[in-house]
Amino acid sequence: MSSGCATTTSTRSISLSGRGFASGTVTRRAYPFAWMGTVEFMEFGGTCDPQDAGLDPDLLTQAIELIETRGTIAQLCVVRDGRVVVDRSFGCPPDALFWLFSASKPYLAVVIHQLVESGRLHLDDAVAAYWPEFGENGKREITVRHVLRHRSGVTNAGSYVGEVRAMTDWNRSLQRIEETKPRWPIGTVAYSPLAFGFILSEVARRCSGVPIHELVRRFVLEPLGVADTYLGLPDDLWDRHVPIRATGPLGPFIQSVVNRRSTREAVVPAAGMSTTARDLVTFYQALLGGALLRPETLALACEPSSEGDVDRTARAPIRWSQGFQLGGPRWIEGASTSLGSLSSPRTFGHNGSNCCIGWADPDRQIAYAYLTNRVGRPTADLTHHAAVADKVLEAAG
Template identity: 35%
Template structure:
C-alpha cells in the first residue's frame, strides 16, 4: 500500500503522531484530513493530507460549533451575565409553553429539556437559521418530561441557548463568539463563513456505504436528526449549501479547520499568544462536572455530557476526567484536556463509516499524542 503524502510539522518528540496520522489517511484513500495539537498553549502538531487539502482548508464541521457556543455561555456565566439555575422562561417567556416553565439554563445545557425537535420536522430554511428554530421550539411539546432524563439535542441546542443569550444580551452567540474568541485569536473556525473565504471551503463527501440503516423517523433519534421532516435532512447537502455556511447555525453549521479548533480549546485552558486562559479555574470546574448519568435517550451513549460539552474522558478513558469538547458529524473531534494540558483537533472532509461522534481513528491518534507527551 502506498503511503499518502502527509504535510505539515511536528515538534521534536511528536514524530510518532505524524506516523499514526499517515497510517490513518493511507487506510482511507481519498480522505482529506487535518490534525492539530497544542501543549500548554504551544503548537506541537500541525498536519494535513488528502487531495486538494492544505492546512488552511476549511471543512464543514457540523456540531463542532456547539463547543464554541458552550464556551461563549461559560464566559457569560463567568461574567455574571447568565445564571445557570435561573429558569429559561425568565428571559424567554414564550418558552414556558407546554410545561417548560421551570426548566433552568443548567438543565438546558445538560440536554435535559426533552426538546429535541418538532412534530413534522424542520424545513431546510429553519435548520439554517437559529432564530427560526427558536421560534418553532418555544411552542413545541417536549418529548419527555423536562429535567427527568437527557438526550442529545443535536440540531437545536445551539438555537435554544442562543435565544437565551440573545434575550439577555441583545446579541447572538455568533456575534459574541466572533468578538471575544475568534477575532482576538485569529481563529480559522467560523459560525457564519464570510463569502470571501468560500474558495478555501472543501465540500464534505458522503461516507462509503457501510450498510448501516437509518433510524426510524419517529424514533427519538430520528426526530433529533430531523428525519421526521419531508424530505428528511441530508447532512451532506445541508453543509454544502452556501446559505447554511453563511448563517452558521451553532448546532450544525460550523466551518473551519483543525488549527482553529485546537487553538480555541487551548485558549480556554492555557495561555496563548500572551493572553491568559479564557476560563477561570472555577468556571472550568463548573462546566467539566458531569450533569447527567446513564444512557443518552437519543444516542445511547453512556454519561455523554458534562455541562454542555461532551465528556471526552468517557469516550477516551486515557484522557483526564475533566476533558471537554465536542465532536462533529463527519467524525471530527476536538477537545481540551486540562489534566494533560493539551488541546486536540482532528478534522475530515468525508463522513466516517458508522456516522456520529468522533471517527474511530481518534482513539489511535489520541493515544499517539499521549505517548508523545509521556
C-alpha cells in the same frame, strides 16, 4: 525565530511557539463580559520535535498513518504544553475551512459561561425568564443549565429532518422550538443536536442584546487573534470550504443540505462553525492556558453532569458537563469513545458527527483538533477517531 520548543513564562498566556514559529505581540484587553486572560499571538509555521514535548514520535507517526490510509480530506493539529507537535493537512491546504457539525457547541458554551461570569445570566434561571414564548407547551420549568447539560427533554423541534431543513431560517427555527413539547421528561439525559444551539443563542441575545455570531466573534475569536473561524461562512470565502462526503441511508440528504451555500453561510449555532484545525486547537489551548474563562468558571463548565447515564438520543452513555463532552469513557461500559478511549476523566471537548473533533486534556496538557470531511457509518467513523486520538494519548505515556 525560536531554535527550540519555547514556551512563554506567563502563567496566564497561550503559547503556540516552537521551531519555525514567529512570536507575536502580547496584549491585555478589557472586555465587558469576562476577564479574558493574557493572549500571546503566534503564527503557525513549523512544529517542534515531539520528544522535546515528551511525546513518542513513532506513535504520532502511527496516528498520521491512520489518517493517510483512510484517504479523506483532513487536518490534524496537536499541541503539548503549549508547543505545536503536529500540524498536518491531508488533501487540502492548512487554511481550508471545515464544517464542524456539533464540534461547534463548545464555542457557544464558552459564551454562555462568559455571560454568567458577567452576571448577566444565571444557569439556574428558567429559559422562559429570558424568552417567555419558550415556556409554552410544557417547557416553563426548563432552565439554562438543563439545556447546557442536554437534560431539557427538547431533543428536536418537530421531526429531525424538518428541523434540519429549517435550521438556516432563524425565526422559523425559534418558532418551531416555541411550538414543540419536550420529547422526554425534564432532567432526562437526551442529546439535543440543533435545538441546543438555538435555545442558548436566543437566551444569550435576549440578555445581552447581541446576536450570537457577534458574541462569538467579539468574545472568543477576536481575543484569540484567530482569523479562520466563522459562525456563518462569509460569501467571499466560499472557495475555501471543504465539501462533506456522506454515505449511508442519509448520505444524499446530508450532502444536499450541508454542502449548500445557504447552509454554510447561515448562523447555525449548534453545528455551523467553519474553521481550521489550527484555529480549533488554538481555542482549546486557550482554555487550557487560562484565557477566555476564569479557572473556576472552566472547572464549573467541566463538572460532570452525567456519569454512566444512557443518553436517550445517542442510546449510549455519554459523559456530559455544562456544554462539553468529557473523556474517561473506559470506566463506563458502553460509553462513547469519541475523545479517545484512553482520555482522562478531565478531558473536555466535543465530537461533531464523528467527522470533526476537538478536545483538551488538562492532565496531559494536550490540545487536539482533527477535522475531516467524511460522514459515514457511525461505528466505523467513531472507531477511527478513537484510534487516532488514542495514538496521540499513548504517545504522551
